[in-house]
Amino acid sequence: MKFLQHQRPYFIPAICVLFLLTQSFAQYLSDKKNLDGGNTYYINSKTGNDAQSGLDPSQAWKTLGKVNNTHLQPGESLLFARNSIFTGQLKPVGSGNSEAPIVIGAYGTGDRPRLDAEGKYEATILLQNVEYYHVMDLEITNTGVQRRAGRKGIHLATSNFTAHNIHLDNLYIHDVNGSNVKSAGGGYGIHWSCSGSNARFDGLLIENCHLVRTDRNGITGWSDYCYPWWHWNPSTNVVIRNNLLEDIGGDGIVPIGTEGCMVEHNRLVGGRMRAQDYAAGIWPWGCKNTVIQYNEVSGMKGTKDGQAFDCDYECSGTIIQYNYSHDNEGGFLLVCAPSSSDYGCRDSIIRYNISQNDGAHSRIFHISGGSVLNTKIYNNTIYSDHNNILVKMDTWEGWPDRTSFYNNIFYVTGRAYNYWGEATRTLFENNVFNGTFVDAPENKNGMTDDPLLVDPGCGGEGFDSLDGYQLLENSPCIGAGKRIPNNGGQDFWGNPLNDNAPNIGAFAGDPVSGVDQKKINFNAPRELELLQNYPNPFNLRTTISYTIPIPSRVELMVYDIRGVKVKSIVDQVLNVGEYNTTFDASDLPSGAYLCKLTSGPVTKIRTMMFIK
Secondary structure, rough: OOOOOOOOHHOHHHHOOOOOOHHHHHHHHHHHHHHHHHOEEOOOOOOOOOOOOOOOOHHOOOHHHHHHHHOOOOEEEEEEEOOOOEEEOOOOOOOOOOOEEEEEEEEEOOOOOEEEEEOOOOOOEEEEEOOEEEEEOOEEEOOOOOEEEEEEEEEEEEEOOEEEEEEEEEEEEEEEOOOOOOOOOOEEEEEEEEEOOOOOOEEEEEEOOOOEEEEEEEEEEEEEOOOOOOOOOEEEEEEEEEOOOOOOOOOOEEOEOOOEEEEEEEEEEEEOOEEEEEEEOOOOOOOOOOOOEEEEEEOOOOOOOOOEEEEEOOOEEEEEEEOOEOOOOOOEEEEEOOOOOOOOOOEEEEOHHHOOOOOOOOOOEEOOOEEEEEEEEEOOOOEEOOOOEEEEEEOOOOOEEEEEEEEEEEEEEEEEEOOOOOOOEEEEEEEEEEEEOOOOOOOEEEEOOOOEOOOOOOOOOHHHHOOHOOOEHHHHHHOOOOOOOOOOOOOOOOOOOOOOOOOOOOOOEEEEHHHHHOOOOOOOOOEEEEOOOOOOEOOEEEEEEEEEEEEEEEEEEOOOOOOOOOEEEEEEEEEOOEEEEEEOOOOOEEEEEEEEEEEEOOEEEEEEEEEE
C-alpha cells in the first residue's frame, strides 16, 4: 500500500453519549470561570449579536468570524449553542497551557451545534500552530457542490512547532466530500499534519468521535519527516480510541510519522466504499512501535488491499492484537514493503485476533515485498466458509523473509489455497489446519484435528458475539502450543496466559464443559454494562455500578478532562455478577471526569461531574 498523500446503534451509547455536557455544565464553567480564571464565551447563531460581550448566554456572539478575531487565553472556553448552525471556518487564535487548556464545546439542550464550511474552506475547523485545546460535543460537516482534493472536517496543522495536548472528544463529523483519488490529495474527516523539520505533536488524543461518509479517509496523519531513516521527528503520545467510523470512502485510520501510537477500541463499518485505488482499514505508515488493539473492522470493499489491518512500510515494531475482523473483501491482514523501501516493514507482531469470513474470493493473509522482515503471526483464530486463499506470499521488488506462523487455528469449511512463491524462511509450527487446504505448508508439531471450538462461525456485530470461539474441554488445542516469549500476557478475552503449556488459538481461559455449552444462548444479551454514577453531579463521593458478563480481569479507572488517569478503583479478576463501588473524589479538584470500565476487549465509559 502506498502512503497517503496530502454500533451501529449498539455502539453509540459508548461514544456518542460521552461528554454530552448540558447547560448545567456550561453554567458551572461560567460560575467557576472555567476553574482557571479564564472567560467563557457563548455563541448563538439564532439570538446572538457580535456587538455583545459574549460572556453570558444572554449576551452571546453570533458568528465564527467574531470568534476567529478573538485572541484566546489559557483557561478560556468557547461554547456554541445547541440547535445552532454556524457557517464558515472556525480558526481560533491563542493557546492554552498544561494547567489551563482552551475548551471548545456546547451549551444548552437539543442537537449539537453544527459547524458547516459548505465546501468553501478546506477545513471546517483549523487548529494551526496552537496547543492545549479540548474540542468536544460538536457536529462538523464540509460538503461542496463538487468534490475537492484535500477537503477536511478538522485539520490540526503545525509548522516547525511542537503542539502539545490536543484533545478531540465526542465529535460527529460527516459528509466531507474530498477527492477519492489518493494521488490527487484525497480528503479527510480528521487530519493532522506536520510541516518542517521541527514540527510534531506531543499528546494528541482523538476519542469518542463518530465519522460518517468522510471521503477519502477517516482519521489520518502526515509529517514531512516521517521516515525513520531520515531526520526522524515523530509525533508522540498519540492515542486514537473509541471512535465509530461508517461508510468511509477509502482508508479508515492511518497514523503517519508517530512513535508509540495507540489505536484501540475503534469500530470501522465499511471502508473503501468509493475509492478505486488502494485502501485498508487500520494501518500505520512511517511509524515505530504502533499498537493496534481491541478494534472491530468489517465491510472493507474490493481487493486493491481491502484488508482490515495492514503493517505497512517504513514501519517497525507494529503490534496488531486482540482485534475482531470480519466480512472484509480484501482479507484480514496485509504486510507489505517493497525492496526500494529504505526502512522496510520489520518486526511486526500479529497475535490473539479473531478473523471470520474475511477475504471472500481473495486472500486472508497477504504478505508482500522484498523488505518485509521478521513477521510473527501467532495465536490467532481464523474461520472461513469461503473458497479463497489462506496465505498469499507475494513479490514487490522481492519476496518476504522470515515469516513465522505459530499456534494459529485455521478453520475452513470451503477450500483454502496457498501461494508461497519465492518467499524465504517461512515457518509454520503448532498450528491447526482443519478443513481442506491446497498446498498446505509443512507444519511442525501441528495437527489437522477439529479444534473443538464452542460454536465456530458464531461472530456477528460486536465482541460480545465471539464466545463461540472459546475451546471445549476436550479440545486438542489445550496445552498444545509453542512457548513464545514476550507474548503480551493475556488472550483475546483478557485471560492470563499459561506460559508453560500455551493453547493453540486466541483462547487461553478455562475450557467450556459440555454441560456449560448447552446452557449458552448465543442470542441472549451478555454485555459488559457500566451504569451512570449516582448521584451525578456529586459532592465528594458517588456510587458506580457495573455488570460483568464473564469471569475476567476488570479495570475501573477514572480520568480527568485531559485524559490523565487520576485514580484506579478496581484492577482484579472478577466473577460474573453485579457490582457497586464508591468513588471518593475528596482529594480532587472540581470538574468533569471520565469513568472507564474495561473487561477483556470491551470498554464502557461514563462522564461524572464533581462539584465541591
